[in-house]
Amino acid sequence: MTATVTETVTEQPVSTRRTTEGRRATIVGFVLLGLTAVVLWVFALGAASDATATFNLSLPNDRFQGLTWAFNARALSLVVAVVLAALGAQRLRRSQLGWTNTVLGIGLLLFVVSFLGWAAAGSSFSLVGMLRSTVISAVVITLGALTGLMCERAGVVNIGIEGQLLTSAFVATVLSSAFGTVAGVTGAMLAGALLGAVLAWLAIKFQVDQIIAGVVINIFALGLTSFLASRVLSEAQDLNAPARVPSFRLPLLADIPVLGPMFFDHTFFVYGMLLLAFGLHFAFFRTRWGLRARAVGEHPKAADTLGIDVYRVRYRNVILGGLIAGFGGAFLALAQIARFEEDMTGGIGFIGLAALIFGRWMPLGCLAAGLVFGFSGALAQKVAILGTGIPSEFMLMLPYVATVIVVAGVVGHARAPAADGQPYIKG
Amino acid sequence: MGLRFAPRALSLDPMCNQTVEDLLRSRMKLVAMAGALLLVLAACGGDDDDTATTLDGGAGTTAAPTDTTEPMVDTTEAMVDTTAAAPGTTTASGDMTPVAACLVTDLAGVDDRSFNAAAWQGVQDAVAAGAVAADPILLESDDATDYQPNIDQCLAQGAEHIVTVGFELGEATATNAAANPEVNFTIVDFGYDPDIANVRELVYQTDEAAFAAGYLAAGVSQTGIIGTYGGLNIPTVSIFMDGLARGVAHYNETNGTDVAVVGWDVEAQDGSFTGTFDPGDPAVRSLCESILDEGADIMLPVGGAINLPCGTAIQDRGLDAALIGVDQDAFDAMPTEFQDLWLVTIEKGIAIQVMRSLQDHATGAWTPGGVVGTLANEAVGLSEYHAWADRVPDDLAAAVDQILADITAGTIDASNVPVG
Numbered sequence: 001m002t003a004t005v006t007e008t009v010t011e012q013p014v015s016t017r018r019t020t021e022g023r024r025a026t027i028v029g030f031v032l033l034g035l036t037a038v039v040l041w042v043f044a045l046g047a048a049s050d051a052t053a054t055f056n057l058s059l060p061n062d063r064f065q066g067l068t069w070a071f072n073a074r075a076l077s078l079v080v081a082v083v084l085a086a087l088g089a090q091r092l093r094r095s096q097l098g099w100t101n102t103v104l105g106i107g108l109l110l111f112v113v114s115f116l117g118w119a120a121a122g123s124s125f126s127l128v129g130m131l132r133s134t135v136i137s138a139v140v141i142t143l144g145a146l147t148g149l150m151c152e153r154a155g156v157v158n159i160g161i162e163g164q165l166l167t168s169a170f171v172a173t174v175l176s177s178a179f180g181t182v183a184g185v186t187g188a189m190l191a192g193a194l195l196g197a198v199l200a201w202l203a204i205k206f207q208v209d210q211i212i213a214g215v216v217i218n219i220f221a222l223g224l225t226s227f228l229a230s231r232v233l234s235e236a237q238d239l240n241a242p243a244r245v246p247s248f249r250l251p252l253l254a255d256i257p258v259l260g261p262m263f264f265d266h267t268f269f270v271y272g273m274l275l276l277a278f279g280l281h282f283a284f285f286r287t288r289w290g291l292r293a294r295a296v297g298e299h300p301k302a303a304d305t306l307g308i309d310v311y312r313v314r315y316r317n318v319i320l321g322g323l324i325a326g327f328g329g330a331f332l333a334l335a336q337i338a339r340f341e342e343d344m345t346g347g348i349g350f351i352g353l354a355a356l357i358f359g360r361w362m363p364l365g366c367l368a369a370g371l372v373f374g375f376s377g378a379l380a381q382k383v384a385i386l387g388t389g390i391p392s393e394f395m396l397m398l399p400y401v402a403t404v405i406v407v408a409g410v411v412g413h414a415r416a417p418a419a420d421g422q423p424y425i426k427g
Numbered sequence: 428m429g430l431r432f433a434p435r436a437l438s439l440d441p442m443c444n445q446t447v448e449d450l451l452r453s454r455m456k457l458v459a460m461a462g463a464l465l466l467v468l469a470a471c472g473g474d475d476d477d478t479a480t481t482l483d484g485g486a487g488t489t490a491a492p493t494d495t496t497e498p499m500v501d502t503t504e505a506m507v508d509t510t511a512a513a514p515g516t517t518t519a520s521g522d523m524t525p526v527a528a529c530l531v532t533d534l535a536g537v538d539d540r541s542f543n544a545a546a547w548q549g550v551q552d553a554v555a556a557g558a559v560a561a562d563p564i565l566l567e568s569d570d571a572t573d574y575q576p577n578i579d580q581c582l583a584q585g586a587e588h589i590v591t592v593g594f595e596l597g598e599a600t601a602t603n604a605a606a607n608p609e610v611n612f613t614i615v616d617f618g619y620d621p622d623i624a625n626v627r628e629l630v631y632q633t634d635e636a637a638f639a640a641g642y643l644a645a646g647v648s649q650t651g652i653i654g655t656y657g658g659l660n661i662p663t664v665s666i667f668m669d670g671l672a673r674g675v676a677h678y679n680e681t682n683g684t685d686v687a688v689v690g691w692d693v694e695a696q697d698g699s700f701t702g703t704f705d706p707g708d709p710a711v712r713s714l715c716e717s718i719l720d721e722g723a724d725i726m727l728p729v730g731g732a733i734n735l736p737c738g739t740a741i742q743d744r745g746l747d748a749a750l751i752g753v754d755q756d757a758f759d760a761m762p763t764e765f766q767d768l769w770l771v772t773i774e775k776g777i778a779i780q781v782m783r784s785l786q787d788h789a790t791g792a793w794t795p796g797g798v799v800g801t802l803a804n805e806a807v808g809l810s811e812y813h814a815w816a817d818r819v820p821d822d823l824a825a826a827v828d829q830i831l832a833d834i835t836a837g838t839i840d841a842s843n844v845p846v847g
Contacts, residue, residue: 056720059720060719060720060722060744060746061744061745061746125721126717126720126721128720129716129717129719129720129721130717130720132720133713133716133717133720136709136713137709137710137713140709230536234538241762244739244742244743246743247743332707332709336709336712336736336739337706337707337711337712337735337736337739338739339706339707339735340707341705341706341707341708342705342707343705343707344705344707344708346703346705346707346708348709377710377713378713378717381699381713381714381717382717384690384697384698384699384700385689385690385698385699385717385718385721387692387695387697387698389695391697392660392697392698392699392700393660393700393702396700396702
C-alpha cells in the first residue's frame, strides 16, 4: 500500500543510506522467506486446503449478481509461495535495492490472498463486502490522519484529534437533529475548528507543550460530551435522533463490479475523504501554499526570514485541520448510526495518528494507511465468519497488532517534519 | 478464554463488561483514559447527590423502565405457578412485611433499555405488590469505583435487601454479603461457587428460548442464511448464539433443509464478536454489514443495544431482513424507528425474578443460592411477533409453540441438540 508514497529525500550521506537500505533489504528478505514458509506449510499443505475457495464479488443489492472467483486454495498458495520465495531471494542478493517497501507490500498482499484462500477453502465469503467495509472503516482514520497532517506539516503536533472527532460528533448529532444535516455537518466542522483554534492558541501564543495541550483537549472533550450526553441527551431524546445521511450511488460507476460497491456507492463523506486526500497531496506538494506550510514545519526561522508569517501559517493550518476532523466526526455521528453515544470514537483518533506516521506525513500515504487499518478490521470480521479456528479474541486485536508492527518501523525510517512540535519564538 | 458454554450460564453479563471492553478496543488511548477518567469524575463530581437520589418514578429513569409495563407473565400468576420450580417461592402473599430495598446498577446505568432497567422494574413491581416499602433506593454506578460506596450508601440508608445488577458487581456483592450477614442480596447474572448464605443469584437458561427463535428464523428466512454476532465471547452472550444455531440445526433436521448459520460455530464455541457493547463503535455496524454481505436476512445481535446499528444498516441498504431482540421485548424497549424489524425477542425475565426474590423476603420464605430462569418457570421466553406476525405462517408458529412446549416438558434438551 505504500507503493504510492514517493520517498522524501533525506540529507543523510550516501554511504550511510546505502548500508541502511542494505540492512532493510536483508530484513525484508528474511521476512518474505518467513512468509513463504508459512504459506507453504500452513496454507498449501494444511489438511483442508485442497478444496475450492470461492470469493463472492457481488453484494445482495448489486446490479450484476452472482459474480464469483473460485479457485483451488492449495494451487493458489503454491503459486504465492513461489513468488514470495523469489522476491525474498532477490532482496537477500542485494542486487537491486530500490523499491523495498513496494516489494514488501506486494509480498504481504500475496500472503493475505493466500491466507484468505486457505480460510475460505471449501466455503465462500464476500470479498467485495470486505473491501467495501475497508473503505468505510478507513474514513475516520484517514480524516484523522489528514487532520494530524495539516497540523504537523506546519510544525504543530496535534494529539487532540480524538477530542475533536468526539466533540464534532456530538455537535453534529444535536444540530442535525434540530436543524437538519447541513447545519449538523457545518456545525461539526466549526466545532472541530474551534478546538483546533484552542490548540493553536495554547501552542503558539503560550508555547504550552503541544502534547499536553492535545491531551487536555481530549480529556475536556470526553468529559464535556459524556456529561452533556448523560444530562441533556438522555432527557431530550429528540436531540439525539438526527436524520441519517443517505448513500449517493454514482450513476453507472456504481454498477462496475467490485469497484462500484467499493468506491461509488457511499455517503458524501467517503467521496469527501477521497477528494481531500488527493487534493491535499496536490496542495502540499504542487502549490505555493503547500511549500510555505512545509517550510514552516521544517525550518520556521528560514521561512520567517523569507517573509512568511510563521504564526499565521500555523494558526491557519491547525484550524483547517480542525475542519477536517469535524467532517470526520460528522461522519461518525450521521452516516454510521445516526445517534451520539458516549465515547463513541473509542480511540480511533489515535489510530489516525498512527496512520499519519505510517503514511509518512503524506496525504496519499495517510489514505493508504487508513485503508490498511480498515482492511485489517474487515479481515478480522471475515476470518471470524469463516471459522478458521483462530480465536475471535485474537482477531479483535488484529488492527492494533497491525498498528504496532507498522509504527515499530516495518516500513522503515519515517521522518517527521523537522520543527514538528517545537514552538517558534520570533526574534 | 477458559470459560466455555455451560448448561447453567455462569456469571458474566454482556452489559457490565465496559472495563474489559474498553481495554480491548482502546489500547491506543490508555494514556488518555487515565486522565479522562479523572475528568469524568470531576465533571460528574457535582452530581454525587443525584446518584443517591431516591427515585419514585423520578428524573431520567422514566423512559426505559416504564416501557416494560407488560411483564412477560402476570407476576401474581407466576408466583403461584412456580412454587415447585423456584426455590423459596411462596404461596401466601397475605402476610408480607414490606422490605427496605436498594438497587445498585452497573456502569450501563438504569436507562440501558436492558437488564438494569429490567431489574429496577422488578423492584418497582415489588413495591406495587406491597413487598417493598415505598421509595426504594436506586444508585447508579458511573464508575467501577462507585460500587463499594453505593453499597455502603444502601447499608447506611438501612436497606434490608440489596439488588446488585451484573457481573461487575460480583466481587463487591460477595464482600459485602459476608460483612453484613443480616442483609439479603440478590445479584443478577452472576453465580457463586459455593453459594453465599445471604445472596440469591439469578441466572438464565436463555438457550431454551433461543433454540425456538432459531427454528423460527430458519422458517422465515428467504436466503436460508441466519446471522448472529455478540459483544464478547462470554457465557451469557454465547448461550444465545448457541441456542440459535442448535434451533436452526433442528429445523434442518426436521424439514430436510440446509439453512446456514453465519457468526457462530457450535463445535468451536466461537464466532463473530464486536469486542464492544457500545453501539456507537463503528466496528459494530461494520460487523453486522459483513454478515449481511454473506446473505443473512435474519440477524441475532447479542449484547444490549448493539443490535441498533444493525437495524440502521438494514434500513440503509433497503434489505428485506429482520432482527431478533434480546433480554427485553425490543419492540417496546428499542426506538420506534426499528419496530418493523423485530421478528421476535428472546426474553430474560429479570424483572420477575428480582420481584420474586423481594417478595420471598417479604413473606419470610427467602432462600439463598442460584435460581435458574427457564422456560418452565417462565423467566425465559419468546415475545410476540408484533410487526412480523403476518409473515410467520400459522404452521410455523404452531411448530415453534410445540418446540417451546417440548423444551418445557423436557422432551427436547435445547442445550444438547446436536448440530450438523
